[in-house]
Amino acid sequence: MQKFDAIVIGSGQGGNPLAKKLEEKGWKTAIIEQRYAGGTCINDGCTPTKAMIACAKVAHTVFHSKDWGVHSHGFMVDLPFIVARKNNIVTEFRGGTIKGLQSNNVSIFMGTAVFTGHKTIKVTGHKGEENILTADHIFINTGATPFIPPIPGLADVPYLTSTTLLDEVTIPKELIILGGSYIALEMGQLYQRLGSHVTVIESASQLVSKEDADVAAVIKKMLESENMQIHTGTQVTHISRNGKKISVDITTGEDKDTITGTHILIATGRTPQTAALQLQQTNVLTDEKGFIQVNDKLETSEPGIYALGDVKGGPAFTHISYNDHLIIYKNLFENANTGIKDRQVPYCMFTDPQLGRIGITEKEARKEGIPFKIACLSMDKVARAIETGQTRGFMKALVHEHTNKILGAAVIGTEGGEIMSILQMAMLGGITATQIREMVFAHPLYAESLNNLFMTLEKPAP
The missing domain is CATH 3.50.50.60 (FAD/NAD(P)-binding domain)
Known part of the structure; x- marks a missing residue:
């Protein structure tokens, strides 16, 4: 020993x-x-x-x-x-x-x-x-x-995971993805752009179910604009193999259908x-x-x-x-007595454009009864985005109604994670929305759009 x-x-x-x-x-x-x-x-x-x-x-x-x-x-x-x-x-x-x-x-x-x-x-x-x-x-x-769900027939099909797919040296002709969260969407867009025909099947009513509905809707529209097929609110009832094809039986509400593809990726969590x-x-x-x-x-x-x-x-x-x-x-x-309870949890989904996220969502704020206002700006109103031809997405921030401090933000856009990180530091430092609205940023950075974002503050949310 x-x-x-x-x-x-x-x-x-x-x-x-x-x-x-x-x-x-x-x-x-x-x-x-x-x-x-x-x-x-x-x-x-x-x-x-x-x-x-x-x-x-x-x-x-x-x-x-x-x-x-x-x-x-x-x-x-x-x-x-x-x-x-x-x-x-x-x-x-x-x-x-x-x-x-x-x-x-x-x-x-x-x-x-x-x-x-x-x-x-x-x-x-x-x-x-x-x-x-x-x-x-x-x-x-x-x-x-990777978590492998107990779907009838799945065990008899040569499925891929986020680990094994990365070593495939032949582009899947038709890639079916089970799951509609961060890993599934990053991988889906990746292979769609490399030449696959990608179909995403998500059981929840929206993609990235932890996000606000408007955020999920923008992401769905963004991916569909690249010809990805998206099915939400859809249950997989059976999977089978027919020759070189994989068949996935699905149910959406009262409707039943079968989707076929050459490959299937399981991205339903870990x-x-x-x-x-x-x-x-x-x-x-x-x-x-x-x-x-x-x-x-x-x-x-x-x-x-x-x-x-x-x-x-x-x-x-x-x-x-x-x-x-x-x-x-x-x-x-160091006798620091620190913990995990109140730390910031920033994250970024690396689709293109990115989703950068920090703080609470609108639905979380409503659930907790926090008084807030919403600032929202479409990326097609951002000078840098227009100049570079990257206008997909939008910026959304929650601001406390009384203190004017930032509670959370979602940024879908080019370098969305970097813009989010600016707001993260503002939140940590207690910088208010008004201060950011009046702050001097170098022109024409994406960061400069934060001036305009906080000019859009709505009335207190009902």
């Missing part, structure tokens, strides 16, 4: 920096990784998808270049090159992760971690070798994996990777979906064991996982 001061299970965007900082503080630290260093973000999520989305945007721009007075004479999409480019970037990032851990003298164990006691872990390597580790402090950062850990050997509690339950300081029900990142549920974003490690570290070494 090897004794450590700390063990980190999973080398994601929370586990890696935490392991390095613990080692720097003099704690003998081990990190266990079952698959690839870097976690979902580097290997299956942010890095590979955004690398490929960049290629798809180029294809889309070339295809529509005549809109800018530039006439191209045909082009081809080289998907093997795009995938290889993506893989090179992923490999570079993954290598940097390993190098960073090694340079900080963190002990790295590649294999599957299983609890054999409250603070004891058996690691089984890829060749069957076993190591028994123990530590007073254990940090679980095992993340999540499930925590906790089953293999055998947490029943500890006092760590999970909810009914398997997510580890934590308190405001990311402590589990077992003293000395923490959970960070997607495995604990809540906002499943890389930057949240990274912030989790900061909270744990500051509480352990």
